Amino acid sequence: MASVPEELAYSAEHEWVAGDPDAGAVVTVGITSHAAQALGDIVYVEAPSVGDTVTAGEVCGELESTKAVSELYSPVSGTVTAVNEGLTSSPETINSDAYGDGWIFKVELSETADDLLDAEAYVATLA
Template sequence: MSNIPGDLLYTASHEWVRTDSDGTVTVGITDHAQIALGDLVFIELPEAERVVDAEETCAVVESVKAASEVYAPFAGEIVESNAALADTPELVNNDPYGDGWLFRIRPIGALEGLLDATAYAATLAD
């Protein structure tokens, strides 16, 4: 069973979203996604100042089993990527909602179409 913290928002494509106190938003992949991928061996992250559209591919996570695209949950400007993942991609497996975050983004416009924990859990049950 996947861990789905109730204080985060989610996308149907298995990204999690946490609004930070400075107005930026931290994004990562869910526990469900990292379990499905298996041991991560490489992560390609977006560069700071890159502007992305909602649902645009902005990162790639690679495991021993597969590579998977990570999508921007909404339009915004990337403000930071998690540099620690270059040397230790397994942080995502060990702590997907903490040290394993992928990037921070400053939203452009409203945060729309995100799921709460209950709705995200329902997508996994389908």
């Protein structure tokens, strides 16, 4: 069973969100280790760019593994303020450290993110 840290919030599309969910705050987004395991070894990440507007539940990039390609959804709405440049040369970091160095982008929230799941509710979606 992949880990699901208690302190994070989650989307049903297997993204995690770290940080205060209020409008105006900046949160960090990545994919869960469950999603990373299901994808297999990730070899390419197409993340949104700094300044892009992202919308909760909509596609904002893609993740490519040796076996498959998967769309990356934004779990929150707002403006992208940072992108993890380290993933360009080492996309496999998402597999090895999904909740740490494998973060994908940061968003300044345009609205409060109140549709996210807590760890327990996210685990329930995996059953």
